[in-house]
Amino acid sequence: MKAASLLSWLTTTLAAGVSALTIGEINGNRFLSPYNGQDASNVTGIVTAKGPDGLWVRSVRKGCDRHVSDAIYIYGSALAKNASINSGDVIVVSGKVSEYRSNKDYLYLTQITSPKVAAILEHGKQVAPKVIGKDTYSPPTEQYTSLDEGDVFAFPNNKSLVSAANPVLAPEEYGLDFWESLSGQLVTVKSPRAIGKPNKYGDTWVVGDWKTSGENGRGGLTTTPTDSNPEGIVIGSPLDGSKNPSDTKLGDTLEDITGVVYQAFGFYRILPLTKVVVVASQEPVLPSSTSLTSDGVCSGLTVGSYNIENFSPVDTAHVEAVAQHIVNYLKTPDLVFLQEVQDDNGAVDDGTVSSDLTLSTLAAAIEKASGGFAYNFTYVAPVNKNDGGAPGGNIRTAYLFRRDVLALRDPNPAGSTVANEVLPGGALKYNPGLIDPTNEAFTNSRKPLTAVWQTLDGNNTFYTVNVHWGSKGGSSSIHGDARPPVNGGVEDRIAQAEVTADFIAAILTEDPEAHIITSGDFNEYPFVKPITDFESRSQMEDLDAVAGIDVLERYSYLYDMNTQELDHMFESPANPPRCLEVSPALAKTKPQFEHIHVNTWVAYDDMVSDHDPSVAKMNLCSGRCHS
Template sequence: MAVRSCVALAAILGSAAASSIAGINGDRYLSPFKDKTVTDIKGLVTATNSNGIFLRSTEPDENAATSEGLYVFNSAAAKTVKVGDIITLDGVVTEYRSNANYIYLTELNKPTNIKVVSSGNEVKPLVIGVDTSFPPTEEFSSLDKGGIFGVPNAVANISSTNPKLQPDLYGLDFWQSLLGEYVTIKDAYQISRPNNYGDVYIRGNWPVTGLNAHGGLTMLEGDANPEVITIGTPLDGSKNPLDTRMGDYLGDITGVVYNDFGSYRLLPLTHLSPLKNATTDFPAVSFNSTGDCLGITVGDYNTENLMPDSPHLPLVVDHIVNKLRTPDLIFLQEVQDNSGNKNDGIVDANVTLSTLASKIEAASGIVYDFAEISPINNKDGGEPGGNIRQAYFYRSDVLQLYKPNLGGSLDVNEVLDGPELKYNPGRIDPLNTAWDSSRKPLAAMWKTVKGTKKIFFTINVHLVSKGGSTSLSGDVRPPINQGVEKRTLQTNIVAEFVAEILSQDPTANILVAGDFNEYSQVAPLTTFSSISGLTDLDEVVGIDPVERYTYLFDMNTEELDHMYVSKGLHRDALYEHLHLNTWQNNDGQVSDHDPSVARLNLCGCSPKKTKKSI
């Protein structure tokens, strides 16, 4: 809950006769009494905190769109009344928000003439889904033209449009219609990890969409789970724990509905205390490499600013060895240079990569070679001085670069007759402005040591970040998906490069993988798939949509990391996402991304079913 000093208000624009709490709230986001003085407001004190009190109307109306709760912002009032008091008071109706991208909070300010009518009255919370309807599960707002992921973004604002509330249809309208109310959420489960203040997203015992096996909610096509709510700062001044995780069972939670920091939230009476902790263990990938073209294994892992002395480097090693089972080829992202986060002009990453390789060898006996291209200093985004880049780790006993010819940071890779690559590995169109302050895709071609002589093409991507996006529950509609235009340009460049290979050889084996920083159901990636002719490997192997996730952000498990394959790689393909990090609390995370592993048949024929191949 934001802490504000009680400063002098702007000149009052007018005054109004006595109104009910429902009348003050109205059936829209902004009060019809905004900036007006209202008198003789009557309500039951349901809760207090250090900054004010929460009231419930003693004369509720029959309109589900008008909240019967109201926050009175005044620290003195919190000391003069107590829970169970019925009071009357005068005050100024104001709309408050701490950021222009947030939805306004309607509150009563500068209260005067506070009178206690009676004390000791029963204070009974409304039970969500019993005394109210269930929250809608798919749509956030009527203003989201084209849906929550609609493009263009930011075509409307709740604060300027002030739409009429339809709580039975839209998630934001539902929680707005309960703003200031005292409620209970039954059988709550945590669906996020806590932020630095202990705030977490939860789901109650109402219908939800996207429920995955671990108890979180996965973002689905056109559905980013508006039925959830944040648990915020406890009313009694205690603090929520910082070591909880997705899937923890929290039981019943009682508090008041509030809006702050870009989301609707329940301010609980006291701090959260999980009744049952979720598991944090996830099994290793269920398949092994065959060691030849019949079944090479490919891993993908964003290792989050990996550098030679990273505290989490040994844990990355443990994941690669014991969970990914030392894949034949690994697409790595966020590999930093040899000096890590020091902004000292160093760009080489040979020490970072050789340190990782040596520790893997010590733990498993498996030897990895690596291939990468150093960027121009501070030109690829990420942490200043870190010079993050994509790299390939490969087992040379299984795979080798075909006609290796390392390109430079500014060398433009081309598809030559064959098809073959001009540079192997080489960067795709690195001079294009679409890649300004962003990682350039790294293309390579390979041959297996055993089996087919057919070339295998790969492209390792790490597209521009979503940093700067607005809250899904914020004022801007549809929410700003920061970088979507640039990611569209980037995916088009990569898709056209792939299409050029396939124009020469429609049967070419091509794998594009990495951190796309985007969802498969959103325009940059749907366009990428249509132009390139590649298919999302999730679709090829039929992974349940609710288990397609590699990242946890706010209320959603979501998939930012993908593998796309050409038709020749559909046969016998296997693919698994290893949820090693999304299930962890903050201390347990190795990376902010989950790794994935695939097994691909490069031979073009089915393997014999032996113990070695399963």
């Protein structure tokens, strides 16, 4: 139909009293449509894309208000299967304006349902996609929504709901507002870069050639205080039925991506017209081994920490891979904090709780891979089915220690329900022992494992606390309705932080010069309440800060669009910098610390664990503040 005919038809329908809304009017300038639940007649738009369950249309006359989308999703599988309707067609449709979400925790998608096509007015109409950052605002780089009040990680969570407040969109300031203002639009991402790994559906987080914040050396975006990188967008399933690659890696460069902006499964996303194509990957594929190697004496010992993800002797390939990491990348540290060590038959749920076979199998694999470095191990078995993790696996924390360098001081292991105690002078009643294992803070979670060590090159003593705090299960999407987003299990971790910190503080009260190392999987970012509470209450010092690690390189985990740090190492304040004030000559004793990105950098199938390990080198001599 020619333009004159289109004008004549519209004039006739309007004269007959038929109500017509523009797509921009339907969307409005908020998250929820002002016409939600109402019928809309004679909505006219150009089909920009078709999917298996509907199609996307954009107004014939392109809107000029960047705060309001002039495109919308029309839901209807029959319409999607109608071969007579194709991209480039100008259609007139009627239906009901609807707000849809598949889960109460998600944001709503504005759409038109129960559609009926009144006319196809034109074919072959070209629609140029909006180039993000050029034809739109540049995506905001720090804040998600005004409802977060400046801190997406603030506690308490869920103080408000987007669906209840329905704020006016400010796409130049807030990430959720930005993507909502483009809902339904055909867009292009220029020069995209992968900032995450694909999930099992091939969904991959990317940024384009727009401004970003938090960029680390590998091309990922690191979570920092008040910034969880709203400029990232997930690329979902291709509309042509092709499959996105499953082996995309952090920092990969991709071909330009064109698709439609959509909301599903808790996130804004772009559904591409066709599959993601990888152009190049970062080099080297794997990081270098740690530069920190043991001197073999107390003034220069190495300490590693590694969540080895549901480790059991049943999976021989996993055993070998973890051993290779400890030998080749961690360089056989003198002491290794381990998390997620399963019982002797793995996830078989038969009441087994011992990990002797699990840990001896790992020690043997390390000895073989290293050509002779022999490790002993220690742990306290949990009560069956009491510490969470994979059913039947009975995960726990444990220590490996070089038998030629370290030994437990006066071994006296506690039972799984017995709380360790700090005795006068700072000694521990049990070695090893658990911190308050019956405390409700640790219900269905790992209990911190304490130990006291002595070096074999002299009468040097230090303490360790190995933690694996409660998981983030139950968290809501960072793109979700609740603001700030729900940080699953945070109340438990706050309580666990208090109990752990109080035990450490008790040691330091009895022995102010005690050298204490606390490490493990804290399941929390360094600037969020459980960790900040732990630091202030225990007075422990974060080795990332002590060693001067660049803030953007402090990561051990990759989740959605963010490289993030869940694994930490802390030491008691008796070490430098306080000691440097006593003896500047001891500057060489300042701890060194490194994260080894053997898992965050590689493709999903090449990961040995979902966490990166870390290594520290420090002075573990008694009286280390004296020259």
